[in-house]
Amino acid sequence: MAAERILVVDDEVMNRDLLEQILVRAGYEVSTAADGETALAMLRQGTFHIVLTDMRMPGMDGLAVIREMKTLAPSTIGIVHTAYSSVATAVEAMKAGAYDYVTKPVRRDELLVVLQRALEFYRLHSENIGLRQQLKAKYKFDNIVSDNEKMQAIFSQVERVSNTDSTVLIYGESGTGKELIARAIHYNSHRQDKALVTINCGAIPKDLLESELFGHEKGAFTGATALRQGRFELANGGTIFLDEIGEMDLSLQVKLLRILQEREFERVGGTRTIKVDIRVLAATNKNLETLVARQQFRDDLYWRLHVIPLTLPPLRERLSDLPLLIAHFITRCNVEKKCQLRGITPEALQMLSGYHWPGNIRELENMIERIAILQGDGVITPGSLPEQVFRTHTSNLVPVVTIPPEGIHFDETIEAFEQQLLLKALVTAGGKKSLAAKLLHMNRTTLIEKVKKLHLGDL
Ligand SMILES: Nc1ncnc2c1ncn2[C@@H]1O[C@H](COP(=O)(O)OP(=O)(O)OP(=O)(O)O)[C@@H](O)[C@H]1O
Ligand SMILES: [Mg+2]
Known part of the structure; x- marks a missing residue:
């Protein structure tokens, strides 16, 4: 040097x-x-x-x-x-x-x-x-990809609220981009040059959370050998992001209420009141209203946080975003992992559109990364895709069943469904029983027995 x-x-x-x-x-x-x-x-x-x-x-x-x-x-x-x-x-x-x-x-x-x-x-x-500067560039909107109408509405809301000090509560299943939106809000606000401090309310042990949030004075408890500033104090002038707020213990919710209301607190073991200037963002994948109804979440805290609620739709409700997101992740992997993936075939895209994406965008991101590493170059084909995509693809064919108030008869329903499957297979196979059996992955004699039992033999 x-x-x-x-x-x-x-x-x-x-x-x-x-x-x-x-x-x-x-x-x-x-x-x-x-x-x-x-x-x-x-x-x-x-x-x-x-x-x-x-x-x-x-x-x-x-x-x-x-x-x-x-x-x-x-x-x-x-x-x-x-x-x-x-x-x-x-x-x-x-x-x-x-x-x-x-x-x-x-x-x-x-x-x-x-x-x-x-x-x-x-x-x-x-x-x-x-x-x-790096972070700022990363979390301006350019990196949040979506063509979906609901997401576009969220982007314009984010733009409008960013530069205010309003509390924003971000809802969405795991992996839908809650943290990404929180970062976008901070880095598009006048607080962008100050700290964005994240607290994962679910990950910090209950007995440590209070000192983590509010800090402690020297000697406040055994092991508190020096004064320590908490996250709220560190966030002064900037933004605090309360991630997984639905996981927060009830006893701590009371303490949170005060800082949200008054923007002041005392360190654990301290008497001096400390005032802070912070903007609060929160996120959860839980339904807070349900938690309130079950008395697992204080309703006064709920109303404090529920100032500007944003709900991120799950990926399965914005499947039209798949091509954009896939292209985005391919480009990123090609740069970061020095790969040369060139795109995805329509068949593979079709398979992905039939998948239910329980892990949402994070799952897609990880999937593309895995393919990039394993495959390195070429085009993503159905053969590149992991097994879970095929499994759900099959179960997607199972009709969605609703149970009427009077109930349904289990055996009769199964029988009717079996009958439909057999018929469909026989029609598709042009009446050839051996081919129909193959289509249903069952052996020929089982098919013939079932056909007899269900009186489909005349077909
Ligand atoms: N619209 C998007 N465009 C590009 N990347 C996205 C988008 N949404 C999410 N991602 C990426 O997906 C991953 C998951 O996003 P993020 O961590 O924000 O989700 P989350 O909702 O906070 O998830 P969790 O509830 O599990 O914490 C991140 O790597 C993020 O960069
Ligand atoms: Mg998150």
Whole structure:
């Protein structure tokens, strides 16, 4: 890795030389400037990790350098060095955006520790910016694929609500894209540069959830050796996403109610009330109304969350999206897994349209990924598809039975269905019993027996 670049700004040549010597020996790449204006000109031309500036200089002082630097090169870190007698001005500089300060005369060890800490911060900060930008690109709408009318209506609702602070409750079966929609809302809102904190209410053990959500004070319980901020506190300024809200324990629902209503809470074991500015999103694959009726979900909490409900339709209700989604996942797999899948045959698409997709879009995504890895290239044919697709394909042929209030006779119904199946097979086989038996995957003698028993022999 290239050495980190540091710009030293000081009007006194002795100080400049001393700092340069220390820093070069420590392995940094060092440039120097004798005044603020020169420093800014250098910042315009090159990238520096750190600017180490004197506070009191003729002309432009250190404070002004830090201020200008924050607009010119926002990710560069400013550190000031100043005489002990004027530490107050260093505090000013930190308010203006400096990261830290060292006092004069500068001690080598102290300076190097401060620099190391600053560089660690630089690394985390720039990673964070990069990551946020990546995430932002990923969760803008472009990555949510759908042609379906209901989904389009949801997209326009998402667009309208994103930039408000309204609570959104997202319903949908597993794998329908609830988290994707939650992310789209956050990354299309004015909170996009702040945190999106997710809490999976079903995955955190009940006795840990409270401290996870609200944090705890040092010594609040055995094992609480240090103060810890909870997720609500970490989400301050941003968005909190309560995933699988239907799984939340009743006793915690009361506590949640308060933060949703007042946006305030206390840490576990604490007395100080902490106020936060957060936007709340929630998701569930359960029917919350049913849970309310069963007294497993508080109805006051339900109404708090049920401000803007969005319901994502299951994939089996938007099968017309299959070609788009398949193309989307094929493109992604080809790039990420270096595959060369070229599409899907109409027969294979037909098979997939007959499947009931219990795992929804996640199941489709995983299926395409598996095919991409196993098959690598070519076209997806029925032969590429996993067995479960065929199994349900058969059971799809079974008529949907409804039971009338007066009930139905089991044996008679089965017999009528058997009769229909045999007839259909015999007709399809042009009356040839051996072929009809084959179509029904039964042996010929069984078919003949059944035909006799059901009086179909005259056909
Ligand atoms: N419309 C879509 N377009 C593209 N990809 C989608 C779409 N909907 C869902 N996906 C993908 O499907 C997968 C499942 O989506 P997501 O995790 O958002 O579902 P979920 O409803 O939160 O599921 P669960 O209830 O199981 O947590 C993700 O990898 C997501 O990227
Ligand atoms: Mg989810």
